[in-house]
Amino acid sequence: MSYFRAAVDATTGYIPGEQPKPGTKIIKLNTNENPYPPSPDAIKVLRTIDSEWLRRYPDPYAMDFCLAVSEVLGIPADWIIVSNGSDELLNVIIRACAEGSDRPVVYPMPTYVLYKTLAALQPAKAIAINYDQSFQLPIDELVAAKGAVTFIASPNSPSGHIVPLDDLRELAQRISGILVIDEAYVDFAEYSALSLVKEFENVIILRTLSKGYSLAGLRMGFGIANPQLLSGLFKVKDSYNIDAIATLVGAAAIRDQAYKNECAAKIKKSRAKLTSNLQSLDFTVLNSHGNFVLATPPEGNAEQLYLQLKAQGILVRYFKQPGLDDKLRITVGTEQQNQTLLKALQIKVIS
Ligand SMILES: *Cc1c(COP(=O)(O)O)cnc(C)c1O
Numbered sequence: 001m002s003y004f005r006a007a008v009d010a011t012t013g014y015i016p017g018e019q020p021k022p023g024t025k026i027i028k029l030n031t032n033e034n035p036y037p038p039s040p041d042a043i044k045v046l047r048t049i050d051s052e053w054l055r056r057y058p059d060p061y062a063m064d065f066c067l068a069v070s071e072v073l074g075i076p077a078d079w080i081i082v083s084n085g086s087d088e089l090l091n092v093i094i095r096a097c098a099e100g101s102d103r104p105v106v107y108p109m110p111t112y113v114l115y116k117t118l119a120a121l122q123p124a125k126a127i128a129i130n131y132d133q134s135f136q137l138p139i140d141e142l143v144a145a146k147g148a149v150t151f152i153a154s155p156n157s158p159s160g161h162i163v164p165l166d167d168l169r170e171l172a173q174r175i176s177g178i179l180v181i182d183e184a185y186v187d188f189a190e191y192s193a194l195s196l197v198k199e200f201e202n203v204i205i206l207r208t209l210s211k212g213y214s215l216a217g218l219r220m221g222f223g224i225a226n227p228q229l230l231s232g233l234f235k236v237k238d239s240y241n242i243d244a245i246a247t248l249v250g251a252a253a254i255r256d257q258a259y260k261n262e263c264a265a266k267i268k269k270s271r272a273k274l275t276s277n278l279q280s281l282d283f284t285v286l287n288s289h290g291n292f293v294l295a296t297p298p299e300g301n302a303e304q305l306y307l308q309l310k311a312q313g314i315l316v317r318y319f320k321q322p323g324l325d326d327k328l329r330i331t332v333g334t335e336q337q338n339q340t341l342l343k344a345l346q347i348k349v350i351s
Helices: 040-047 051-055 063-073 085-097 114-121 139-144 165-174 227-236 244-255 257-280 302-311 335-350
Strands: 027-029 080-083 100-109 124-130 149-153 178-182 203-208 221-224 292-296 314-316 328-331
Touching: 027 328, 027 335, 040 244, 051 244, 063 080, 063 221, 063 244, 080 085, 080 227, 085 114, 085 149, 085 178, 085 203, 085 221, 085 227, 100 114, 114 124, 139 165, 149 165, 165 178, 244 257, 257 292, 257 335, 302 314, 302 328, 302 335, 314 328, 314 335
Parallel strands: 027 314, 100 124, 100 149, 149 178, 178 203
Antiparallel strands: 080 221, 203 221, 292 328
């Protein structure tokens, strides 16, 4: 007999992008981290940590953080659930809502691989519906799959496309389960689906401080939905999922919208430049609304390029799966990092 449940034995687990030790001299464009430092206001709070905050258990609701989100987004604090990265919230949602084949998890493909992994561990049936070439949301098929949970990442990774609000609205209206709109990359996009939480009782929006706020190491994510929908999720989450430090540092970071917007503006500018530079090297590049681009090299030799770049100390993301194995997902770095990457590619492509 195995020590583990069959669902655990049957899964390989989620394989995150490589994380070299901090200080390693590497250009890291593989996990969509923000190349700029976190808000100076957040760092200031971090430096004032009082040991008394650590002696006690933290606030189970991370209310200091909720109040900051409430101010910034204009949403009541009881419409917010805070999590240890938005990955934890994805896990909580699946644990709360999905089970077996009667309560499946549904998502369009390609998308964030963790949805599939978490469903497999539950276990809940996962129904993946392929996007077509134009990345139109396959609404009819998604509805027909009858998910207890339907995940839509918008902007999506690794494609970078954003889903039109009318499509999300139609989907929310037609499905009977919950619609999770994963907005991990919203800070680099032109619009958000936030208004839908007021229109639909089955919609939850997921946000994170990992990408837009340069705080992937802090582990702060949150969900926005009506209190009735959140009540089931609160039962499932760990009581003390957010530590005392993250609550306060996160609150300061999210209050500093000016700094976040300034960094996002730089990244969007660099994204446009990186896109056109890759295109001049004959890469096919999808129009991205995130802090990364999905690029197909002219020779289709993505894996080889990935390995060559890695040998030179430049990490990008390569997904060895159908539909993606001829492409590279490249995080938008600083101008200097992008230039180094382009120079390395230029030599490869020409030789
Ligand atoms: C990065 C990412 C997340 C997870 O972010 P964390 O808050 O760091 O857990 C969730 N969804 C998508 C689509 C992402 O790319």
